[in-house]
Amino acid sequence: VLLKEVIDNSIDEFIVGFGNKIDIQIQDNRVKVRDYGRGIPLGKLVECVSQINTGAKYNDDVFQFSVGMNGVGTKAVNALSSYFRVIAIRDGKAKEAIFEQGKLKSEKLAATKPGTKNGTYFEFVPDETIFGKYSFNMEYVEKRLWNYAYLNAGLTLTLNGKPYESKNGLLDLLTNELESESLYSIGSYNGLHLKFAFTHTNTYGENYFSFVNGQYTSDGGTHLNAFKEGFIKGVNDFFHESYKSEDIREGITAAILVKVKDPVFESQTKNKLGNTDIRQWVVGEVQSGLDDWLHKNPKAAEMLQKKIEANEKLRTELSAVKKEAKEAAKKVSIRIPKLDDCRFHLEDGAKGQNSMIFITEGQSASGVMTHSRDANTQAIFSLRGKPENMYGKKQSDIYKNDELYQLMMALGIENSVENLKYSKIVIATDADNDGFHIRNLVLTFFLGYFEELVTSGRVWILETPLFRVRTKKENIYCYSEDERDKAQAKLGKNCETSRFKGLGEINPSEFRQFIDPKTMHLTPVEISQLKIVPQLLSFYMGKNTPERRHFIEEHLLSNADIDV
Structure with missing residues (x-):
């Protein structure tokens, strides 16, 4: 988001006819962005990056089709960065301002070298005291840069020297x-x-x-x-x-x-x-x-x-299958048996904006989560075990699979993805091989029949701690072996380390923090390009080809501990 806010300003310069190139560098979490627009007016440089309600975009005549008119972007980047540097270059002169944690540390005015083009240079380092340990998702950044290129024919963006440009939008x-x-x-x-x-x-x-x-x-x-x-x-x-x-x-x-x-x-x-x-x-x-x-x-x-x-024709054929499935469901139960629903949904407006459904593995995990959740906005759907691999199946086959049919009905997406009941769909399986397999089977189901759920950013993976390191006075939950080692070093040799093998092993009183919207760890499920989806599903979820067998053998060997 911080990178986007800075690039948006450069894009706005291009839109009004100034500067057709934007250079971006990301290295060691330090971001540098240089555009070749008009440059921020030297006398207003500090105000434009530190004071709300300042900047040219409040003038509608100048920026009629700007991405945003609220003047918040670069100020927020400044406030959320441990280091923030901006240089405005205009007509042979340049002004620099340096901030730390949003506070101005220095500013200076100087002449530029002959031939230096007008524009603005931003450099910032997001603040770890605010964001914690972080890294840039470069695949996500590249996708966003391609979007900028598609929407702005004639503009060239570069990321660490690689160009992004489009002629046909x-x-x-x-x-x-x-x-x-x-x-x-x-x-x-x-x-x-x-x-x-x-x-x-x-x-x-x-x-x-x-x-x-x-x-x-x-x-x-x-x-x-x-x-x-x-x-x-x-x-x-x-x-x-x-x-x-x-x-x-x-x-x-x-x-x-x-x-x-x-x-x-x-x-x-x-x-x-x-x-x-x-x-x-x-x-x-x-x-x-x-x-x-x-x-x-x-x-x-x-x-x-x-x-x-x-x-x-397909819809007509499906209608008969749907009718049979619904009649069978009525005989079993009026409600969806594996769903512990929440009180508010997307249709409830602001109250349901943060609603989410957790797809869990087995009764023990769903039991823990049900006792730990916020019943207003968090629903739980429990899978019996490994669902069927739906790769290559017809849409009508959903109605022949009771578990996936119930999941579809729980989400409210039978007739359209637009009817989705929850803001987020969170896959919450154990951090072991069976859990990863179930995760892939659920994603195969979504990508095969409801691809828009994934492409619109609705599907997430819940990351739960692998270890707990504790003493009588302090508990530290660790999401990796590296975090575990640091926690052990911090708490000393008398600490006790536990490995969580499954979600059902975690006490409900402890588990609450792992699904609290303010503290839980979620990883978005993203697709770089739609064209790779059929290839990925075919390779990983299709027939057991020699290529896949070779891939498995190669990666098993590379990750194994072999004593010779």
Whole structure:
């Protein structure tokens, strides 16, 4: 987030026509960002990075389509960094200011070397006293830089010398995400304030990449809803049909960018757009843009119609299977037997924003978590053991598997991922081989049928401690062998060390801190590109090929202790 806030300022300079390159370096948790825009006015440098409500972005005429207008970004980075340095270069002069823990330590003004380009240089080190031990997820950083490149044709970003640039914008995004997976050539539209690209694949579910003024909105919002509405209307108008929305959207992958003068986001992280006044014009422009593209690409239009009709047939077949499954479920129980639900869900607005469901392994683990949880926002779903490997199965097979059917119903996603009941889905299995296998089987289920849950950032892994090191006065919980060794050194030779083999072994009174939203350790499940999903699932969860056998043997040997 800190890196994003700094880059956003440089992107805004590019948007208004200044500077077409941004250089980024990340080394030993020290970040350096140099843009070639106009540079912060020298007389306002210290104010712009340390005082709230200062900066040019409060002038709408200057930054009409800025990512944010609130002037908080670089001030927050400064306050959250142990070291923060900024240099503004303008017309042969440069001013430097250095801060530590948000406090100004020095500032100086000097002339620059001949030929030095205007712009701004930021350097910062996130504060370990605030964030604890940390490291940058470089795969995540690279993905975000690609997004910046796709949304800003003509801009070149470099990360540690590697360039990121795009000529065709959103078309490049979908091309790189899908490669040859699309059923027809990728469609695209480029308007002044709206751009979108789309295609269909043979995967289940829907996938969207939505952006506002260059900001990735992982939770969508009014612009994405308007795009979906316009797409459905455009398809039905073109084919003179009344296809159902689910038949049109099943298997779609699309990217959309809207430029909004006064974007209203739900938080500083800007994950979801709230502007309602954009709906009408976005719907209309998507509808007309899609109609124009379909007329110009008749073969693609024909493939799209075949896909919709195939979806229609599949839905009809599924409806009979769904009916049987629901009748069987009614005979067993009115409620979902393996679900200990929470009080509030996403549909309850602010009260359900932090709701989550833990998918646990066995009754002992779910029992511990049920006694430790916050019943208002934390639900527990207990798996009987290892669920079935659903790789390569049909969607109708979900209804023949009682456990996965119950999980789908517990999440509320039978008809659409949009109906998800919880903000987070947390896979909470033991930190052993069986636990890792169960984790992979659950992820295979999600990626095979409900891929959007993962791509929208809803799925997480709960990290629980492996060791407890304690004395009569102090307990230290350790998530790695390195942490265990440090704890043992701190508490001395008389300390006692316990290894947790399973979640069920942890006392409920101790376990509360491990699922407390303020202190629990969660790791997001992320995908670098959609095109790698079929390859990964085929390799790890498909048939036992010689390649996989060789991979297992090689890695088993490399991790084994062998006495010769």
